[in-house]
Amino acid sequence: MADITLVRQEATEITEADRVVARRVIFSIVDGLGGTGRRQWRRFWNRVFKLEPGEMIDIKTHQARLGWFHRKHMALEQVLFEAQDKFETFEAFRTWLKVGSGFVDWYPGPKGGVIPVPRSISYSKLEQGDMEKFHGDAIDFLRTEHAGKTLWKHLSVTQRLDVLETILGNFGE
Known part of the structure; x- marks a missing residue:
């Protein structure tokens, strides 16, 4: 907004x-x-x-969200969560994805540093343009070596890329 x-x-x-x-x-x-x-x-x-x-x-x-885009992103997150080996809960996975893609606000931490606090991607709180930016940043983050190593530590670099690109390709990414 x-x-x-x-x-x-x-x-x-x-x-x-x-x-x-x-x-x-x-x-x-x-x-x-x-x-x-x-x-x-x-x-x-x-x-x-x-x-x-x-x-x-x-x-x-406020620019209303496109329902199909929202559903596509949520389905992509779900498929990625189910395919990965690191996170036990979906919420932990989503928080990691938000932090990794920079979709956070920075606040003073309890010991003087700053801490990232993930922002909401709630359908009613995030308008379409911002959702598209988050989605693009999340895709870019997922393609980093760090993200691949986090999600599939036991796979080789080539295998990680194959898994990720297969999933992203199924969503037109």
């Missing part, structure tokens, strides 16, 4: 003709869904146009 703060710049006069053109462009490209959505969208732009210099408005955006 993106939180955006807009601030009105210097007092530039916007002519009525410019407002008409701006509205025509804005509302012909994107509009609210249904009557209520259209009214809300127009009220929002009316407020934007009426801001005084230095006045701010905060907006929050």
